Amino acid sequence: MREWIVKLSAVDGDAASTLRVINHFDVLVDEGASALAILRAATSLADCRVGMWDSERNLRIGLDGLGHPLTAVDRDYETPTKQVERVEEILVWLDREGPSRPLDQLILERLARSLHAVKKARYSHPRASALTVILDPAVAQVERDHALKQLNLVPSALVKVSVTNLVDSRELPPGVVIGDHQVNLWPPSTKRDVLPMTAAMGLLTCAGREIHSKWPLARTALRLAVDPATLGPTHVDYDELGSVAILVDAVDAKAAADSADVRMVFDMSVRRPWVVPTLNAIQRRASAREVARELNLHHSTVQQRIDWLERHLGYTLSSSVGYARMTTTLILWRLVAADARSSSGAETIGGQTET
Numbered sequence: 056m057r058e059w060i061v062k063l064s065a066v067d068g069d070a071a072s073t074l075r076v077i078n079h080f081d082v083l084v085d086e087g088a089s090a091l092a093i094l095r096a097a098t099s100l101a102d103c104r105v106g107m108w109d110s111e112r113n114l115r116i117g118l119d120g121l122g123h124p125l126t127a128v129d130r131d132y133e134t135p136t137k138q139v140e141r142v143e144e145i146l147v148w149l150d151r152e153g154p155s156r157p158l159d160q161l162i163l164e165r166l167a168r169s170l171h172a173v174k175k176a177r178y179s180h181p182r183a184s185a186l187t188v189i190l191d192p193a194v195a196q197v198e199r200d201h202a203l204k205q206l207n208l209v210p211s212a213l214v215k216v217s218v219t220n221l222v223d224s225r226e227l228p229p230g231v232v233i234g235d236h237q238v239n240l241w242p243p244s245t246k247r248d249v250l251p252m253t254a255a256m257g258l259l260t261c262a263g264r265e266i267h268s269k270w271p272l273a274r275t276a277l278r279l280a281v282d283p284a285t286l287g288p289t290h291v292d293y294d295e296l297g298s299v300a301i302l303v304d305a306v307d308a309k310a311a312a313d314s315a316d317v318r319m320v321f322d323m324s325v326r327r328p329w330v331v332p333t334l335n336a337i338q339r340r341a342s343a344r345e346v347a348r349e350l351n352l353h354h355s356t357v358q359q360r361i362d363w364l365e366r367h368l369g370y371t372l373s374s375s376v377g378y379a380r381m382t383t384t385l386i387l388w389r390l391v392a393a394d395a396r397s398s399s400g401a402e403t404i405g406g407q408t409e410t
Contacts, residue, residue, distance in 0.1 A: 090174070186239075211264065278308075
């Protein structure tokens with residue numbers, strides 16, 4: 056198409072401009088662009104105010120000549136300055152000061168048809184379509200609020216967001232796939248034990264109308280979700296990470312794997328698969344006896360493990376410096392292990408034989 060436009064420009068500028076308009080909207084439809092993006096394209100092409108009204112959803116969006124949303128969208132479409140086009144339930148308009156231009160009618164027609172085509176594609180599966188709109192940062196807030204209400208969610212109320220790796224998505228209801236992840240929404244009262252424990256999951260609770268900007272925080276939490284069987288929590292809530300989230304965002308899995316302390320833990324786990332579960336329990340409990348109760352072991356066995364760990368790690372786990380070092384090492388270890396899980400879908404990470 057672009058080659059034809061270039062060739063046509065040399066002989067017929069008006070025809071080339073017509074093809075440019077058609078191609079511009081066709082590309083937006085092929086890409087599944089949002090209503091707001093399509094309207095902004097029309098604003099750029101027409102160089103005047105544009106707007107739409109979807110009577111089926113009672114959705115009104117208006118943009119000024121620079122593509123900025125109008126604070127109040129005029130409901131009177133029959134005015135001398137407005138040019139109007141309708142495709143089924145979609146009505147669009149151009150509001151130009153001065154006489155109309157040669158391409159105005161074409162822009163109106165392609166705008167209306169493009170908005171209708173994108174809406175039809177998106178809303179063929181209502182729940183998935185609503186989720187797509189909710190997560191799209193380019194859509195207008197009024198459109199996002201409408202999608203939330205379709206899922207019986209109040210835009211200002213809290214919603215629980217989960218992000219999983221695609222390898223775990225078979226465990227969950229259909230959601231929106233973004234890159235290598237799937238995003239799902241749950242009622243805020245949903246308990247963790249209701250969610251599948253075999254699926255690594257990052258969680259976040261936020262207002263419905265903030266989901267499009269805040270869901271990546273749940274993806275940050277997912278980077279610490281490892282596996283059941285005491286190798287680390289399967290479900291990680293971003294709201295509980297606090298300053299740990301800063302470390303997670305700042306360090307990638309490759310850098311974490313280069314840490315000498317992390318390599319040491321991986322090497323030790325090959326010989327002693329209990330290394331990481333024991334370190335996790337030590338991190339959570341205040342004494343060796345509490346660790347023994349959690350691991351269902353005799354106190355003397357746990358003490359032997361602690362002695363062995365301290366000899367090989369080279370520091371005392373109970374000291375303030377040692378505890379901080381152990382905690383940081385476990386966070387970095389989980390970054391590496393979670394990354395390996397997301398890549399392979401492996402159900403076990405760590406050592407394989409116990410001696």
